Amino acid sequence: MRVPEIDTLAIVGLGLIGSSIARGARQYGLAKSIVAIDRDPAVLERVRALGLADSVTDAVAEGVANADLVILCTPVGAVGAVAEAMGGALKTGAIVSDVGSVKGSVVAAVSPHLPEGVAFVPAHPVAGTEYSGPDAGFSTLFSGRWCILTPPEGTSPEAVARVQAFWEGLGAIVESMTPEHHDLVLAITSHVPHLIAYNIVGTAADLEEVTQSEVIKFSAGGFRDFTRIAASDPTMWRDVFLTNKDAVLEMLGRFNEDLAALARAIRWGDGDALHELFTRTRTIRRGIVALGQETAEPDFGRGRPSGTPVSKPD
Amino acid sequence: MRVPEIDTLAIVGLGLIGSSIARGARQYGLAKSIVAIDRDPAVLERVRALGLADSVTDAVAEGVANADLVILCTPVGAVGAVAEAMGGALKTGAIVSDVGSVKGSVVAAVSPHLPEGVAFVPAHPVAGTEYSGPDAGFSTLFSGRWCILTPPEGTSPEAVARVQAFWEGLGAIVESMTPEHHDLVLAITSHVPHLIAYNIVGTAADLEEVTQSEVIKFSAGGFRDFTRIAASDPTMWRDVFLTNKDAVLEMLGRFNEDLAALARAIRWGDGDALHELFTRTRTIRRGIVALGQETAEPDFGRGRPSGTPVSKPD
Numbered sequence: 001m002r003v004p005e006i007d008t009l010a011i012v013g014l015g016l017i018g019s020s021i022a023r024g025a026r027q028y029g030l031a032k033s034i035v036a037i038d039r040d041p042a043v044l045e046r047v048r049a050l051g052l053a054d055s056v057t058d059a060v061a062e063g064v065a066n067a068d069l070v071i072l073c074t075p076v077g078a079v080g081a082v083a084e085a086m087g088g089a090l091k092t093g094a095i096v097s098d099v100g101s102v103k104g105s106v107v108a109a110v111s112p113h114l115p116e117g118v119a120f121v122p123a124h125p126v127a128g129t130e131y132s133g134p135d136a137g138f139s140t141l142f143s144g145r146w147c148i149l150t151p152p153e154g155t156s157p158e159a160v161a162r163v164q165a166f167w168e169g170l171g172a173i174v175e176s177m178t179p180e181h182h183d184l185v186l187a188i189t190s191h192v193p194h195l196i197a198y199n200i201v202g203t204a205a206d207l208e209e210v211t212q213s214e215v216i217k218f219s220a221g222g223f224r225d226f227t228r229i230a231a232s233d234p235t236m237w238r239d240v241f242l243t244n245k246d247a248v249l250e251m252l253g254r255f256n257e258d259l260a261a262l263a264r265a266i267r268w269g270d271g272d273a274l275h276e277l278f279t280r281t282r283t284i285r286r287g288i289v290a291l292g293q294e295t296a297e298p299d300f301g302r303g304r305p306s307g308t309p310v311s312k313p314d
Numbered sequence: 315m316r317v318p319e320i321d322t323l324a325i326v327g328l329g330l331i332g333s334s335i336a337r338g339a340r341q342y343g344l345a346k347s348i349v350a351i352d353r354d355p356a357v358l359e360r361v362r363a364l365g366l367a368d369s370v371t372d373a374v375a376e377g378v379a380n381a382d383l384v385i386l387c388t389p390v391g392a393v394g395a396v397a398e399a400m401g402g403a404l405k406t407g408a409i410v411s412d413v414g415s416v417k418g419s420v421v422a423a424v425s426p427h428l429p430e431g432v433a434f435v436p437a438h439p440v441a442g443t444e445y446s447g448p449d450a451g452f453s454t455l456f457s458g459r460w461c462i463l464t465p466p467e468g469t470s471p472e473a474v475a476r477v478q479a480f481w482e483g484l485g486a487i488v489e490s491m492t493p494e495h496h497d498l499v500l501a502i503t504s505h506v507p508h509l510i511a512y513n514i515v516g517t518a519a520d521l522e523e524v525t526q527s528e529v530i531k532f533s534a535g536g537f538r539d540f541t542r543i544a545a546s547d548p549t550m551w552r553d554v555f556l557t558n559k560d561a562v563l564e565m566l567g568r569f570n571e572d573l574a575a576l577a578r579a580i581r582w583g584d585g586d587a588l589h590e591l592f593t594r595t596r597t598i599r600r601g602i603v604a605l606g607q608e609t610a611e612p613d614f615g616r617g618r619p620s621g622t623p624v625s626k627p628d
Binding site for chain 2: 101126127128129130131136145146148175184185186188189190191192193194195196197198199200201202203204205206207209210212214215216217218219220221222223224225226227228229230231232234235237238239241242245248249251252254255256258259262263266267269271274275277278279280281282284285286287288291293294295297298299300301302
């Protein structure tokens with residue numbers, strides 16, 4: 001499939017996601033020209049050095065003035081201010097999109113600042129790593145991953161099709177739903193998992209009876225898995241929890257009810273209840289592997305860590 | 315370092331851990347002869363087909379009769395019955411060890427059944443994958459991983475040194491502590507992480523508003539990481555929670571207190587508290603990576619999953 005090329009693509013925020021879009025758009029020929037916009041001079045310097053864009057600027061209104069597609073890749077707490085700063089500078093026919101992990105609050109924050117004749121097609125590529133910044137991005141980040149669009153009612157179907165084609169050009173699989181449903185789905189598949197990962201890493205760090213050195217040494221028993229997502233970008237995740245509060249607290253409530261029942265089963269020695277749950281949870285992973293969303297390799301196929309010299313019999 | 319060879323090594327339970335020990339002992343020349351003991355005929359059949367041992371049997375007393383080192387690799391709930399069945403058959407000077415993830419209850423269950431002249435050196439290699447059974451093992455599973463010994467007071471120092479040398483021969487780093495401290499350390503670095511992983515996968519499977527298909531599709535947002543450890547062996551983990559109840563409930567209590575504070579910070583919009591925690595948790599991961607207990611590769615370095623054909627511009 002030949003994806004229609006965008007004349008000028010503007011990316012606001014060149015972190016992991018923004019810089020991966022820039023790399024992918026160039027590699028797959030999705031845009032004739034790329035403008036990189038970021039308020040951080042250090043980021044712009046890296047973008048220049050890495051050659052990720054045709055032009056770079058910290059002036060958002062100036063940067064988007066000629067853009068056909070503008071993608072907001074800042075933390076979700078910042079999109080409202082960016083939209084306000086750039087709204088008046090957008091040309092008629094431009095399309096604005098974003099990559100935020102929360103959609104209801106983004107629609108509410110961005111829409112009021114966009115002029116007539118500019119379409120807003122909110123998007124969320126469900127992809128990422130625990131690293132941040134323009135050096136962390138790569139062009140295949142979205143390959144085989146879902147990208148969820150949540151166009152408000154009345155959005156131009158042509159604009160939606162354009163954004164869909166762009167994400168398909170980056171290798172993503174596109175699906176649409178309402179912002180409200182998106183926020184509920186992501187609360188359980190992404191936000192609450194991050195919250196409990198951050199939480200257990202914090203709990204482990206604060207113990208008196210077990211030293212931090214012991215937690216680190218014996219982390220291969222399971223704990224280290226949680227530290228990966230608990231190393232994700234702090235600003236991005238602060239904003240996610242503040243802007244998807246209701247869905248996160250609702251899903252966390254469910255999690256807590258189930259955990260209380262599990263603790264009760266342990267206290268009362270109900271081995272059958274434990275065994276039943278532990279058997280059921282295997283099925284879900286098989287589904288994820290079968291759908292190509294996860295590797296079937298043991299231990300994620302992670303390389304044997306180096307750094308611990310091991311003496312072996314000769 | 316030349317590890318002193320064991321004449322006859324008996325392994326009871328040829329699952330992931332037992333079969334990895336068999337493979338490693340042979341590959342690194344740690345035992346002249348290996349006896350594989352398992353009550354499951356299907357497991358013994360696989361052990362024969364894979365050539366993991368010199369002899370195989372389902373009769374534990376007969377299997378251990380000539381052994382110099384016996385390693386119990388069954389779920390921890392079964393070690394007492396195995397010890398009882400084999401106790402009278404052990405030869406004087408034999409050493410018994412195990413690989414259980416819980417140590418206090420194992421010492422209590424095994425020790426009474428061992429005769430005079432037989433040393434018990436409990437061990438726990440902190441290593442594993444989410445796969446089970448004799449086909450899942452591999453000889454380098456313990457390479458660079460910690461193995462914790464918890465010898466009861468009065469255990470023969472020669473026996474402890476022998477078991478330590480055996481684990482070092484398998485590539486592990488050996489450390490000793492009391493059973494009680496082990497059970498507390500592992501409760502936070504392994505048992506509670508498994509519990510909350512099992513729990514969130516169960517919560518996600520039971521929602522009405524979000525379908526299982528959506529949970530699977532959008533799992534790359536974080537959820538899929540939890541499904542790996544929630545795919546671990548159900549019987550092994552049931553026994554862990556039932557036999558390390560006190561430490562697990564104590565650590566789970568800490569986890570819950572911290573989670574309640576985090577939920578409160580979300581409800582009241584305390585972004586600074588969230589950001590502070592999310593920044594602090596990054597440090598712990600860096601420590602784990604620096605110690606060689608984890609890969610620094612983004613996303614665990616996991617291979618890009620296949621199975622989702624992606625159309626690309628030509």
